[in-house]
Amino acid sequence: MKRLMTVLLAAATTLMLAGCNKDCETPAGEAAPQQTYKWKLVTSWPKNFPGLGTAPERFAKEVEALSGGRLKIHVYGAGELVPALQVFDAVSQGTAEMGHSGAYYWKGKAAAAQFFTSVPFGLTAQEMNGWIQYGGGQQLWEEVYAPFNILPMSGGNTGVQMGGWFNKEINSVDDLKGLKMRIPGLGGEVLARAGGTPVTLPGGEIFTSLQTGAIDATEWVGPYNDLAFGLYKVAKFYYYPGWHEPGSMMEFLINKDAYATLPADLQAIVRVAAKAVNDDMLAEYTTRNQSALVELIEKHHVDVRPFPADVLQTLKALSHEVVAEVAAGDPMSAKVYESFSSYRDKVKAYHAVSEQAYINAR
Amino acid sequence: MKRLMTVLLAAATTLMLAGCNKDCETPAGEAAPQQTYKWKLVTSWPKNFPGLGTAPERFAKEVEALSGGRLKIHVYGAGELVPALQVFDAVSQGTAEMGHSGAYYWKGKAAAAQFFTSVPFGLTAQEMNGWIQYGGGQQLWEEVYAPFNILPMSGGNTGVQMGGWFNKEINSVDDLKGLKMRIPGLGGEVLARAGGTPVTLPGGEIFTSLQTGAIDATEWVGPYNDLAFGLYKVAKFYYYPGWHEPGSMMEFLINKDAYATLPADLQAIVRVAAKAVNDDMLAEYTTRNQSALVELIEKHHVDVRPFPADVLQTLKALSHEVVAEVAAGDPMSAKVYESFSSYRDKVKAYHAVSEQAYINAR
Numbered sequence: 149m150k151r152l153m154t155v156l157l158a159a160a161t162t163l164m165l166a167g168c169n170k171d172c173e174t175p176a177g178e179a180a181p182q183q184t185y186k187w188k189l190v191t192s193w194p195k196n197f198p199g200l201g202t203a204p205e206r207f208a209k210e211v212e213a214l215s216g217g218r219l220k221i222h223v224y225g226a227g228e229l230v231p232a233l234q235v236f237d238a239v240s241q242g243t244a245e246m247g248h249s250g251a252y253y254w255k256g257k258a259a260a261a262q263f264f265t266s267v268p269f270g271l272t273a274q275e276m277n278g279w280i281q282y283g284g285g286q287q288l289w290e291e292v293y294a295p296f297n298i299l300p301m302s303g304g305n306t307g308v309q310m311g312g313w314f315n316k317e318i319n320s321v322d323d324l325k326g327l328k329m330r331i332p333g334l335g336g337e338v339l340a341r342a343g344g345t346p347v348t349l350p351g352g353e354i355f356t357s358l359q360t361g362a363i364d365a366t367e368w369v370g371p372y373n374d375l376a377f378g379l380y381k382v383a384k385f386y387y388y389p390g391w392h393e394p395g396s397m398m399e400f401l402i403n404k405d406a407y408a409t410l411p412a413d414l415q416a417i418v419r420v421a422a423k424a425v426n427d428d429m430l431a432e433y434t435t436r437n438q439s440a441l442v443e444l445i446e447k448h449h450v451d452v453r454p455f456p457a458d459v460l461q462t463l464k465a466l467s468h469e470v471v472a473e474v475a476a477g478d479p480m481s482a483k484v485y486e487s488f489s490s491y492r493d494k495v496k497a498y499h500a501v502s503e504q505a506y507i508n509a510r
Numbered sequence: 511m512k513r514l515m516t517v518l519l520a521a522a523t524t525l526m527l528a529g530c531n532k533d534c535e536t537p538a539g540e541a542a543p544q545q546t547y548k549w550k551l552v553t554s555w556p557k558n559f560p561g562l563g564t565a566p567e568r569f570a571k572e573v574e575a576l577s578g579g580r581l582k583i584h585v586y587g588a589g590e591l592v593p594a595l596q597v598f599d600a601v602s603q604g605t606a607e608m609g610h611s612g613a614y615y616w617k618g619k620a621a622a623a624q625f626f627t628s629v630p631f632g633l634t635a636q637e638m639n640g641w642i643q644y645g646g647g648q649q650l651w652e653e654v655y656a657p658f659n660i661l662p663m664s665g666g667n668t669g670v671q672m673g674g675w676f677n678k679e680i681n682s683v684d685d686l687k688g689l690k691m692r693i694p695g696l697g698g699e700v701l702a703r704a705g706g707t708p709v710t711l712p713g714g715e716i717f718t719s720l721q722t723g724a725i726d727a728t729e730w731v732g733p734y735n736d737l738a739f740g741l742y743k744v745a746k747f748y749y750y751p752g753w754h755e756p757g758s759m760m761e762f763l764i765n766k767d768a769y770a771t772l773p774a775d776l777q778a779i780v781r782v783a784a785k786a787v788n789d790d791m792l793a794e795y796t797t798r799n800q801s802a803l804v805e806l807i808e809k810h811h812v813d814v815r816p817f818p819a820d821v822l823q824t825l826k827a828l829s830h831e832v833v834a835e836v837a838a839g840d841p842m843s844a845k846v847y848e849s850f851s852s853y854r855d856k857v858k859a860y861h862a863v864s865e866q867a868y869i870n871a872r
Binding site for chain 1: 572575576577578631634635636637639640641642643644645669670671672732733750751752753756773774775778779782783785786788789790792793794796797798799800801803804814816817819822826853856857858859860861863864865866867868869870871872
């Protein structure tokens with residue numbers, strides 16, 4: 149009813165604005181094409197942060213082009229309208245119609261949200277897209293966010309992240325004991341079980357903490373963002389791979405009431421533009437990360453090292469423990485975990501004869 | 511000039527159709543929103559062929575939704591309007607406004623086109639997207655197709671294909687000698703140099719040829735399409751990985767004159783919908799391939815085998831030879847090869863510390 153009123157009001161306004169008399173008709177099938185919508189999109193990233201922050205800007209630009217200017221979206225950096233970690237609440241309450249963030253930040257609202265960014269030893273970017281789009285992930289994600297009046301959509305992926313910057317060598321599992329590392333979320337929980345001390349620090353405090361020795365190590369994103377952050381200046385070793393975030397999917401959050409007021413074509417525009425951004429971000433990271441890695445090694449002589457195999461095996465076993473415990477916490481998490489882990493097992497077997505076999509043969 | 515006339519004519523028609531008098535105005539910035547365009551899209555696939563053929567159908571549906579019905583695209587299966595391998599000519603000449611196919615089919619028109627689907631021991635799907643979207647690939651592709659009045663866009667990816675179905679065991683390089691295998695394009699050329707006999711057969715003749723022993727082996731796509739084709743019924747072994755097509759990118763072809771007549775918002779709709787389909791197809795194949803592989807193994811007891819390491823090493827060396835010779839053939843191919851191979855070297859180094867390192871540790 150509310151929607152019908154909105155549409156009728158829009159149609160009436162349009163007719164008045166266009167200066168039409170009663171002979172004017174809106175063509176069949178087009179509900180008030182001239183109505184313009186102005187939306188706010190809040191993010192958890194500094195304004196125009198490379199990759200993560202430029203993606204929602206690109207989204208807003210595409211939506212404006214696709215809609216011929218009928219849907220204009222203003223993107224706010226973290227703290228401009230709401231703080232970085234209040235994006236979920238802002239969209240839920242309608243303070244902003246949209247957000248761009250990472251689902252794992254909302255574990256305090258819904259523990260199951262943690263499965264929708266990246267979990268330790270979980271899915272790669274390609275596999276996350278498979279699970280979300282064709283493996284039942286999208287439906288589960290919508291179910292998790294429904295009580296908050298939010299519709300989620302995939303909003304890009306960084307690909308496999310790096311293991312992080314270290315000032316202590318990691319030669320064995322013993323070297324993890326007592327290690328003070330900035331590593332949030334489930335990865336931090338895994339480190340704690342391995343005897344380390346996970347620390348949560350905002351991005352802006354990482355550099356100094358590493359420099360002063362307040363922390364021994366930190367994870368961040370990957371070569372592209374890490375180079376820009378200058379972390380190579382205050383750390384001795386750059387470890388790989390990023391076992392804790394093997395394919396971090398970002399998210400668009402959409403207030404469901406706001407979405408419902410859009411005509412069908414603008415709803416499609418939001419949905420399809422989000423999907424295009426999802427395609428785009430991984431392509432960008434795949435390209436920029438390689439150039440940044442070359443620069444880190446050739447220009448800044450960074451010592452890039454693999455985690456020893458036994459360290460990775462230990463972290464893997466602990467990761468499965470931690471993730472299974474999340475699943476045991478509540479029925480929704482259990483439901484998501486079942487879908488996620490079943491997909492992971494099957495896609496792992498398939499990629500053993502495709503992506504993995506090929507990339508190892510190349 | 512031609513475009514201006516089209517727009518003016520469209521605007522005039524719209525006003526007449528809407529039955530408006532002189533007081534009616536088209537809102538600023540919206541060029542004739544009511545004009546409807548009807549396009550034909552020809553493909554190289556049987557109508558609704560799973561994955562490859564359903565992608566352009568999905569594209570057409572999305573474009574109609576995004577445009578509020580202003581751009582309607584009718585999709586034709588191979589042979590319905592033009593034969594499978596005349597898609598390029600049909601779009602070039604304007605018989606159809608769009609096509610969906612694979613660039614390597616057009617090597618007779620432009621040898622450099624072969625780099626824009628997949629080359630033996632080339633890029634994976636994720637890497638192709640990186641090269642096309644952020645590594646200069648798109649610009650080169652447009653340059654290759656410009657003389658034909660065609661604008662190309664990525665149109666989905668199958669991921670790493672399978673090595674194929676064999677009735678002879680491949681235990682050494684010697685087993686490739688005399689092998690009669692259905693394998694088109696550069697992969698076939700590589701097989702020939704290894705002593706085999708590549709055969710080109712349309713999809714419809716593969717099953718019988720394998721059954722009668724006219725061929726010893728065939729490649730097709732991957733588990734999803736191969737299962738549907740029933741190839742497991744007439745072959746003993748299913749080899750991996752698909753070294754010849756490690757991430758086959760499909761393409762949308764767009765007649766440039768037709769594209770130029772569209773208003774800016776419909777141009778954006780075509781471009782962004784194509785990108786969304788590009789994201790979608792890989793997700794679909796990643797999911798459907800894994801289920802199909804399980805069915806092939808568990809229900810049909812297929813013997814899935816890896817190519818021996820020395821066989822892959824030989825095929826790799828020969829592949830680099832064959833691809834370098836394509837590059838030496840003409841200046842445009844040389845230019846594309848330089849960009850492609852430089853990207854491949856860098857992304858390979860990056861994926862050694864990211865995707866590859868992770869997927870091996872998992």
